[in-house]
Amino acid sequence: MAGKGLNPKQTRMMEFIREFDEERGYKPSIRDIQQSCGISSTSVVDYNLRILEREGYIRRDREVARGIELLEGGRRRRASTGVPVLGYIAAGEPIPVLTQESWGSIEPVDVLDLPREFLGKEREVYALRVKGTSMIDALVDDGDVVIVQPVTSIQDGDMVVAWLKVEKEVTLKRIYREGNRIRLQPANASMQPIYVDSENIDVQGKVVAVLRSIK
Amino acid sequence: MAGKGLNPKQTRMMEFIREFDEERGYKPSIRDIQQSCGISSTSVVDYNLRILEREGYIRRDREVARGIELLEGGRRRRASTGVPVLGYIAAGEPIPVLTQESWGSIEPVDVLDLPREFLGKEREVYALRVKGTSMIDALVDDGDVVIVQPVTSIQDGDMVVAWLKVEKEVTLKRIYREGNRIRLQPANASMQPIYVDSENIDVQGKVVAVLRSIK
DNA sequence: CCCCTCAAGGAACGTATGTTCTGCATAGCC
């Protein structure tokens, strides 16, 4: 199907629709587009919107005010969810504890919109920014963002955020229960596991994703 | 400001607005909400929307059809952009080459909606899924997604996607030009750099972000 | 009991907004 690319007017319209949506959270009306793109008539906007729809850039719902859906590469975007960034996680400092009750009441520093694919199935996840390189053995570097799902049930092999009481340290490791003690396995297979007493560990949550912005 | 939480009706409304937007790409009208949430009158919807706005869950533009903006944690979501996933990257295989011309014409496998923060300033970035653990020294594991900005100008210290002709290998490393040869430095400081001839390397792009979904 | 607020129902109103129709250029084609 499809054809050549878009002409300048249509490109301008696409850009405007994207920007408008980003700025205001909803789509522009035909007259919004008309004015902002310097188009003389609503019918011209409609005419070009039809083309944009035919070429697969947008989807329109007829008779619906502001009923434009932006498609990306011809397909619908992956569903995403807002994830609150609650603070920092660093080796030497206690982690912000999140209980069922405090959920929602802690003021997020920021909110990231992330594809569901990278989150667990659970809705209630939060994000922490990593300070320092102490968790490099979990393939997590300074400045990374980890997505954490608060403790519910931990299974062997889960990557968890754990507070080691004696060492006064936060760590990210895969966890395995072995009788009375717990084995913490670094993600990097070439590194040795460490063993801790079950009493010495406080599991805060399960890491479901890591994000890194480079340089 | 704010008060207690939302009542069931308001919670239902919030959920509906989110789902509607996700499904159709634009916001519901008051009457859409009325019908789908089993509310008897538009004025009741309006009444509760005012509350949602007062409590900071949404922002409304008066007189504007479907003019609802969803706020998350009281603040606007970070702007995000659709990033096309173009395929796989694996140690033994050539990378899908992306030139200025082929941009836009390659059919993306998928599209991810990502916060701008994790992307470079450039618009034209794409994503590749990583196969295998051969790039673990760059803190990149099997199954990760790397966000790549096509080659423009590479600076010393940039993390790049490089094809080593002789070795027939793709690799992710920080790059440093040292006269006639090139030093490729693993991200993990404990690992040794490798050196290659400038003729032997084909830089495909610059890695601007890494995403990992765990288990 | 009266008065007030919170929550809701029902209907009417006005305008914001998509649609459509008529007309007019320009360009390519046979």
Place this chain on the structure above:
DNA sequence: GGCTATGCAGAACATACGTTCCTTGAGGGG
């Protein structure tokens, strides 16, 4: 020259949609 497709202009039209007003009913205070 006719014929058609593309792209634009202007206006009228129909309705989708937010707003507002009038009521009602259940609590709570005095």
